[in-house]
Amino acid sequence: MAKNKVSFKLKSNLSQLDALCQNLEKFGQSLGLSKKCIFEANLALDELFTNIISYGFDDKNEHTIKITISLRNDELVFNIEDDGIPFNPTKVETPDLECTIEECRIGGLGIHLAKNLMDAVCYQRCKDKNILTLKKKIKEARPQKKKVKG
Numbered sequence: 001m002a003k004n005k006v007s008f009k010l011k012s013n014l015s016q017l018d019a020l021c022q023n024l025e026k027f028g029q030s031l032g033l034s035k036k037c038i039f040e041a042n043l044a045l046d047e048l049f050t051n052i053i054s055y056g057f058d059d060k061n062e063h064t065i066k067i068t069i070s071l072r073n074d075e076l077v078f079n080i081e082d083d084g085i086p087f088n089p090t091k092v093e094t095p096d097l098e099c100t101i102e103e104c105r106i107g108g109l110g111i112h113l114a115k116n117l118m119d120a121v122c123y124q125r126c127k128d129k130n131i132l133t134l135k136k137k138i139k140e141a142r143p144q145k146k147k148v149k150g
Contacts, residue, residue: 003030005070012063012082014053020045020067027069033076037138041076044114044134048080048089051111056084056130071138075119078134087130088123089114 006027010016021042028038049065057063068079089111115121120135 004072005068007066007068010049010065010067012053012057012065014050016065017046017049020049023067024069031071033138037076037136040117041078041136044117045078045080047111047114048132048134051089052080052082052084052130056082056087058085074138076136076138078118078136080130080132080134082130083128084130086125088125089132090121090123 006023008019008023010019024042024045025038028041045067052065063083066079066081068077068081070077092111114134117136118134119137120133122133124131124133
């Protein structure tokens with residue numbers, strides 16, 4: 001039977017994107033999730049992780065970002081915790097998607113994408129940490145408990 005929760009820590013470096021992807025894929029495959037579901041979750045987490053690394057710290061020190069992924073009923077729950085600058089991505093305005101390339105402002109598209117790939121995005125600041133919780137409903141078959149012959 002698959003574990004319903006995985007937790008891992010990544011360093012505040014973009015080179016850790018591969019580790020993020022590998023952990024997510026391994027967990028998703030263990031649950032029997034579709035490639036589409038894993039891809040969408042990976043895309044959202046990749047965007048948010050990249051934003052944390054690129055904009056979340058005001059020093060050059062190495063920081064740790066904790067990721068927890070769990071399955072609760074028919075919902076994937078992702079928790080991303082970092083000790084960076086307070087930042088609530090749920091308050092970021094939706095970018096103007098109707099503008100031309102020349103008119104578009106830089107920024108906000110990754111957060112917009114992540115919000116649209118997930119069913120819920122919640123933020124809290126607790127004990128000097130940003131805690132971002134994302135939820136994605138799934139309808140896929142997961143591994144069943146093995147029947148005991150008796």
